[in-house]
Amino acid sequence: MQASDIDDLLSVECEEPALVIVPSRDGMGTNAILRMPPALFPSHFGMGSFAKHVGEAERIGARVIFRRNPRLEMDVDDEADLRALLKNDLTGTETGRWLRESESKRASGNTARRRRWARNEEKKYARASTKPWRIFPMARKSWSGDSVVRAFRIT
Numbered sequence: 001m002q003a004s005d006i007d008d009l010l011s012v013e014c015e016e017p018a019l020v021i022v023p024s025r026d027g028m029g030t031n032a033i034l035r036m037p038p039a040l041f042p043s044h045f046g047m048g049s050f051a052k053h054v055g056e057a058e059r060i061g062a063r064v065i066f067r068r069n070p071r072l073e074m075d076v077d078d079e080a081d082l083r084a085l086l087k088n089d090l091t092g093t094e095t096g097r098w099l100r101e102s103e104s105k106r107a108s109g110n111t112a113r114r115r116r117w118a119r120n121e122e123k124k125y126a127r128a129s130t131k132p133w134r135i136f137p138m139a140r141k142s143w144s145g146d147s148v149v150r151a152f153r154i155t
Contacts (some may be wrong), residue, residue: 018065020067
């Protein structure tokens, strides 16, 4: 969301009573609402709130103005929403900054975990080896599942 998105909503000119509303991406929820006057009707939340708001406005005879805005319609409730969010240009946003930092931390954390795991495996195999040669694991562990692929270097 950007400040201009809110400015666009606030710049809508109409006479009271009126409702300016932006649905959620799935069309079931309400992601932005401007009631004129503010106490026109109570707020509703969750699934179906969009239809409830529109119904309340129509019931009292308020003008209903629908606005579409991909940034305002974005609501991150689950993994599919997050994937959709990542398709947007998040340059210059706090969300984009946070996601980049989180990805960087996650990636460096995975690398550190893999290195610790490989060192532990190397120690384990070195202790178990009674042969005059040493077996060093050159291991890659799949962090996305239970499968482990191992290759060994014999010296």
